[in-house]
Amino acid sequence: MLSPEERADLDRELADGFPTARSKSIDALKILQRHRRWVSDEALVDLEAYLGLSRAELDNVATFYNLIFRQPVGRHVILLCDSVSCWICGYEGILEALRERLGIGLGETTPDDRFTLLPMACLGCCDGAPALMIDEDLHRDLRPEGLDELLEAYP
Numbered sequence: 338m339l340s341p342e343e344r345a346d347l348d349r350e351l352a353d354g355f356p357t358a359r360s361k362s363i364d365a366l367k368i369l370q371r372h373r374r375w376v377s378d379e380a381l382v383d384l385e386a387y388l389g390l391s392r393a394e395l396d397n398v399a400t401f402y403n404l405i406f407r408q409p410v411g412r413h414v415i416l417l418c419d420s421v422s423c424w425i426c427g428y429e430g431i432l433e434a435l436r437e438r439l440g441i442g443l444g445e446t447t448p449d450d451r452f453t454l455l456p457m458a459c460l461g462c463c464d465g466a467p468a469l470m471i472d473e474d475l476h477r478d479l480r481p482e483g484l485d486e487l488l489e490a491y492p
């Protein structure tokens with residue numbers, strides 16, 4: 338069931354500029370994910386009722402859009418770019434350093450639920466490769482030795 342806060346955010350943020358229920362679906366999923374960290378089957382049921390779309394339609398949108406998480410994630414999600422510029426400029430060193438520091442590999446979450454590490458296609462800042470995002474924040478020109486300080490900013 339949608340919480341009062343979730344419903345209020347959906348009502349407010351989807352009030353204008355969306356001609357159809359379908360056009361609201363990505364934003365609605367993002368709003369619910371903001372509240373719950375990820376989009377469970379239960380969340381789809383809640384949005385099914387709210388938007389009047391079928392669960393299958395919502396699941397298709399959620400599955401297509403790779404920033405909608407259909408499995409539990411940690412408090413912070415690291416999206417590590419593995420596209421060509423980052424790969425050439427040191428992706429593997431960054432991945433190895435993250436593996437060492439966090440004790441997890443791609444697709445995994447730390448036991449304390451702090452970080453989930455995921456691969457991501459080009460983040461659009463190839464001139465700052467290698468790059469990653471943590472939550473909404475873009476970090477570029479990464480070096481393995483700078484990762485401790487970077488991660489400390491995400492408790």
Ligand code: FES
Binds near residue numbers: 418421461467
């Ligand atoms: S290849 Fe990594 S940001 Fe473009």
